[in-house]
Amino acid sequence: MRTKQYHWVALSNTTLGMLLATVNSSIVIISLPAIFRGIHLDPLQPGNVSYLLWILMGYMLVSAVLVVTLGRLGDMFGRVRMYNAGFAVFTVGTLALALDPFQGDGGALWLIGWRVFQGIGGALLMANSAAILTDAFPAGRRGMAMGVNQVAGIAGSFIGLVAGGLLSEIDWRLVFFASAPIGIAGTLWAYRSLRETARRASHARVDWLGNATFAIGLTALLAAVTYGIQPYGGHAMGWTNPWVIAGIVGGVAVLAAFCVIETRVPQPMFHLELFRIRAFAAGNTAGLLTAIARGGMQFMLIIWLQGIWLPLHGYDFEDTPLWAGIYLLPLTVGFLVAGPVSGHLSDRYGARALSSGGLVLSALAFAGLLLIPTDFPYWLFGLLIFLNGVGSGLFAAPNTTAIMNAVPAGQRGAASGMVATFTNAGMVLSIGVFFSLMIAGLSNTLPRTLTAGLVQHGVPSGIAAEIGGLPPVGTLFAAFLGYNPIESLLAPTGTLARLGPSDAGALTGRSYFPHLISGPFHQGLVIVFTLAIVISLAAAVASLLRGGRYVHEDDPMPRKAVTVGES
Template identity: 65%
Template sequence: MTDPSKTRAPRHPTVDDRYKWTALTNTTAAVFMSALDGSIVLIALPTIFRGIHLDPLAPGNIAYLLWMIMGYRLVQAVLVVTVGRLGDMYGRVRIYNSGFAVFTFASVLLSFDPFDGDHGAMWLIGWRVLQAVGGSMLTANSAAILTDAFPEEQRGFALGINQVAALGGMFIGLVAGGLLSAWDWRAVFWVNVPIGVFFTVWAYRTLRETAKHDGGRIDWWGNITFAVGLSATLIAITFGLQPYGGHTMGWTNPLVDVLIAGGLLLLAAFVVIENRTSAPMIQLSLFRQRAFTFGNLAGLAISIGRGGMQFVLIIWLQGIWLPLHGYDYGDTPLWAGIFMLPLTAGFLAAGPVSGYLSDRLGSRGLATGGAALFGATFLGLMCLPIDFSYWIFAVLIALNGIASGMFASPNSSSIMGSVPARLRGVASGMRATFQNSGTAVSIGVFFSLMIAGLARSLPHTLTAGLQQQGVPAHLAAQVGGLPPVSSLFAAQLGVNPIQHLLQPSGVLTHLTAAQQHTLTGSEFFPSLISGPFHSGLVIVFAFGATLAFLAAIASLLRGAGTGPTAKAPGPRKAATGDTLARPDR
């Protein structure tokens, strides 16, 4: 009698059922934490500024706010390719585990900021940079670890869960930031410490290398030109958002021009170096694969749209809609997080399902449909009035979350399945670079468009509104001349700039009680800014819709071909080989 075990189909040599779920659980926690920290600060900024006693309207303090938001994203965008390549060379699990330890260590230090004011802000910015280094080591290698651990027929599901965790952390960070900051501003950093300690220990004890690492040498010139070039470009965008020389933004600042020109030249030099070196930092040949190229382009466009949209929605809720509906500025972070829940719920519902379906139906249709729906929600948001009905808003952001979930998992599966096994670390880093760069650039792009929209009408609206309440013309003009970026940040941080700027002059004491009540109330400034803000919203949402529809076109163009090393249909090699995944359909 034949032994059934001997006739059973051979198992994938690198697949261990128990280990693959361990890898999925640990990497999912890692990317969730890393992404959560990229957004949790965004909504908790009002409480953080109050906690470290930093005046958001004082000269120069806008820079602290920008760097708290942008610094984390900038570091992750710059480092993920490098640490992904290091994972290919020296072991993905080794780099990943070290990243968990670094991330947790930085979280501990962030939660014990001993300073106030400028020094307190610098402490937070500095340790968030180190935290981003650890986060880069986690995100760059997590997808590669999963691709090694799971068989081809389950890879879309595993990468989908991982990608849902990454983007889910970004969405949940918006809610968690509001809830935790209502308790204590340090709690937004405390939350990482026990989770980080547990998963760091667990990662060192359970994860193992399941793919060969090729050793080799580091492409120093490639790493330097890429890191410095991309850093210079993103730093220029940050400086470009700050007022300069009487202008509403800093795009006329010679330093910005030098940084952008220098950054682009270094990135051009990086491409030349990578084409000539024997051990390149990235494999430019991967861009010959349509699924890889168009998948990354689509991911970049969606990341720019998603990151900018979140920032604009937070300002809309915290600075205008909630105060107009009677919410105190001190409570707006909490309620903004709660009212953003449909966005998070939509994404968490669609993400795992789309990852599961992509294994059976292919990636192209799901990703393309998700990108198109994403663009449609921008058009819907563009048509809303400033003082909208919440339920219409909730439906639109829920659909936006569903669209993000439809796109994210299939797109990641398509990109990672199109590359040889030995290059999965660097491919994962390149994918993460497109995503993180898009998020970092999005704030600069959307903010610039919003400020340009505000600058046309905000000064006149503020000046006229103040004069109607009895404020002398010269003081009204002074407040009306406040840079639009200051008005936006004041709205987000829950500061009434009218009261803040008029009180030192003593003019309030010369006004009637009714006028004083109006000027210092929570509704006057939001009412004044709502008209100009809507003009900016139309511009940024139209741009977001354009990006989303371009992403849909790019996703459609990813094609149905196989990878560059697949010459004919046939059985897939082991995960340590170079044959690429099945074609997208």
């Protein structure tokens, strides 16, 4: 294969890998109800909430924790070798998930374990794809390549929503089986076509202490955030849980120890000196903040559509997961439109104006979502999420290109891993932060509203008060999973069978719950989207601080650089 053709092979294969990894990070979101029905487990039972969260977030957590380590191993032993292994590991995990032989608790544990295994494969793909592209493309064309790759990554997360809904309508195992042929083909193609183009780090040694402290610290922190949104000890959330507090404090302490260790070992896992490069530090700060602003938004929009808007417009609750994915497509389209264009333009004009402008546009779209009513005209909602997608597309490719241009060739794998870590960790943190704010907002008004509404339709006051006092997270998860929340709350009490047909029909109809929750939910949205606006604008400021266009010389350490004027 001629050298001049190789960069297109690298781009197409790594784009397929990123698409596969990100599709599978979101494909279970919409298909969770079918998956739980398939293994005969009620996800809304209090003891099963942990299963739900870990199936949902285990993949993202493992990816966030491992990408830096696996990127550094790519620098040491070959980026293509690690990337190829990622395709193979991912495919094995996909097949194992589809072949789950157990039911109930055993079935859930099997899925969690193999989702973690699959996440290792996804981390290998994400950690090394940007580094492989940076090696394959000259500095003047990396923006275009990163644009295509980033579009695949972001688009994959939304394609997964629709694919999960469609496939789970047929059989829940197809949610995983469908990726297997692509994984097998991608694995064979990667092994046959990709080759090492970068010089490996000579006489490199694994920084075991650095790897261990980074993995332990980040795992403790992100796991604590995951458990923080679960009810604990009569509280709506678990932030007072001693284990959650210990995870947050201990995780931060271990990560601080990691930073000290990395400055003292001769061959660190990650060279902290890279953060002295302004383009690298500012780009990663902007990337982390953007992931926090964007990650929770996806879940809030899904709950908004499934719990309120779609039922009000005639959709049955069990059909809402699929249609929520379809109605969110303008968000993906916006990114598809802007991503490649911004990547191409960043090759000529640099990242600062495009990335910062995209973040400001995203903030304006968040402001629009904050102002529209809960029962919105769809054209306006579609336009706002399209603009949000355009803003994200304008930011992503130029930002990643600027970061990768700023690092020396020998550190590209670790740098690519750090970029992915900030993005994935930001998504997990975002879910914890946004859900906590929404639950806090609902806790102020929903119990009173729910109790009064149930009593009005004949539910005994004691049962109504007991249901109204339940943590709002159960109601949110019911709407998120496509269950009728009121029916899910009343069914265990046996009350529905004792109510008159008109009252029972009203409580379990399409419009009762949406009208009931609209006011409290909108108050929560105001809090959530206000924070998203603030974070997006802070990310825009961080992006502006990156300076002019910066291309690092291919030195082994970040000491020399070439700065190119930015128009």
